[in-house]
Amino acid sequence: MTDPDSGIQARKMHHIEACLRPESQYAGVQSGLSAVPWPYRALPERDLDDVKLEVGFLGRRLSAPVLIGAMTGGAERAARINANLALAAQRLGIGMMLGSQRIMLERPEVAPSFQVRGVAPDILLIGNLGAAQFGLGYGVEEAGRAVREVGADALAIHVNPLQEALQAGGDTRWRGVVARLGEVVPALPFPVVLKEVGHGLDERTVRAVAGVGFAALDVAGAGGTSWARVEQLVRWGHVVSPELCELGVPTAQALRGARAAAPATPLIASGGIRSGLDAARALRLGARVVAVARPLLEPALESAEAAEAWLSTFIHDLRVALFVGGYSGVDDPALGALAELPAPVEAGRPADAAPA
Numbered sequence: 001m002t003d004p005d006s007g008i009q010a011r012k013m014h015h016i017e018a019c020l021r022p023e024s025q026y027a028g029v030q031s032g033l034s035a036v037p038w039p040y041r042a043l044p045e046r047d048l049d050d051v052k053l054e055v056g057f058l059g060r061r062l063s064a065p066v067l068i069g070a071m072t073g074g075a076e077r078a079a080r081i082n083a084n085l086a087l088a089a090q091r092l093g094i095g096m097m098l099g100s101q102r103i104m105l106e107r108p109e110v111a112p113s114f115q116v117r118g119v120a121p122d123i124l125l126i127g128n129l130g131a132a133q134f135g136l137g138y139g140v141e142e143a144g145r146a147v148r149e150v151g152a153d154a155l156a157i158h159v160n161p162l163q164e165a166l167q168a169g170g171d172t173r174w175r176g177v178v179a180r181l182g183e184v185v186p187a188l189p190f191p192v193v194l195k196e197v198g199h200g201l202d203e204r205t206v207r208a209v210a211g212v213g214f215a216a217l218d219v220a221g222a223g224g225t226s227w228a229r230v231e232q233l234v235r236w237g238h239v240v241s242p243e244l245c246e247l248g249v250p251t252a253q254a255l256r257g258a259r260a261a262a263p264a265t266p267l268i269a270s271g272g273i274r275s276g277l278d279a280a281r282a283l284r285l286g287a288r289v290v291a292v293a294r295p296l297l298e299p300a301l302e303s304a305e306a307a308e309a310w311l312s313t314f315i316h317d318l319r320v321a322l323f324v325g326g327y328s329g330v331d332d333p334a335l336g337a338l339a340e341l342p343a344p345v346e347a348g349r350p351a352d353a354a355p356a
Contacts, residue, residue: 025224168234200221202254219269252281
């Protein structure tokens with residue numbers, strides 16, 4: 001007799017395997033962060049250790065403006081990944097976002113793969129559900145369960161229409177989702193984040209949800225993992241619609257658009273962030289924190305120590321970038337100045353000058 005859960009759990013494993021393939025990454029679209037100018041100051045007039053990385057986010061204090069991005073859950077291998085990531089986050093004092101918990105709500109027996117509080121009692125932990133599910137009947141009860149059953153501090157609601165449209169059996173009914181979120185989000189007793197999955201929040205969408213009450217926005221821009229590509233790799237073994245899979249708003253552009261549309265809302269930058277310098281540039285565009293997922297997948301499969309080592313280097317490089325840029329830390333008023341510029345600035349222009 002076939003186990004009805006085996007197909008769902010196998011799909012989660014196929015997602016992990018697909019994400020490890022180079023074809024899962026955007027082929028032509030880049031995040032745009034490399035074009036963001038970064039200053040260099042030969043006399044920074046401060047010590048490296050004095051550069052402040054601590055930041056407040058969603059009511060918690062992080063030792064650095066870094067989140068482990070949403071990845072997985074719902075299978076044995078996923079449980080090991082999540083535990084290793086959570087332990088690394090605990091040791092470093094940073095936050096973590098879980099993968100989509102829909103499978104957990106519908107198959108309670110896989111809940112342990114998401115439950116990481118045993119190894120990470122103190123981290124900022126963010127649960128995760130899909131926006132499409134709220135259009136299909138999810139509400140306050142399901143959102144509450146997703147947070148309560150893993151001991152999370154907040155909930156991310158992800159939007160992924162391109163991924164769903166290219167997924168076998170994907171959820172393609174999105175009419176009325178904004179209005180439904182406008183009913184649910186204000187009724188929840190914890191912060192809620194709206195996030196894309198890697199194709200970018202566009203400025204029009206940010207304006208459409210301005211009155212919903214999201215505590216933060218994760219722009220999750222194009223330039224890293226393309227979940228449209230992942231779904232085609234899972235479904236066909238190769239990418240059959242490459243042009244569609246390249247659609248999206250590059251991360252730098254998404255940050256600019258979100259900052260213009262929602263200047264008072266904290267932003268998470270994710271999507272193609274691969275280095276501490278990428279993170280620094282995202283902060284310069286107005287992000288409050290950054291999230292990293294794909295670069296941590298292989299280390300997390302190895303051990304918590306490997307994940308911690310990768311993150312330690314990433315955070316150190318972020319500190320060095322701020323140091324040589326002449327910034328006192330992530331809250332330096334001069335750091336976000338570039339977010340006020342209306343259009344991308346090419347490297348080498350006068351904006352490359354060090355801050356005063």
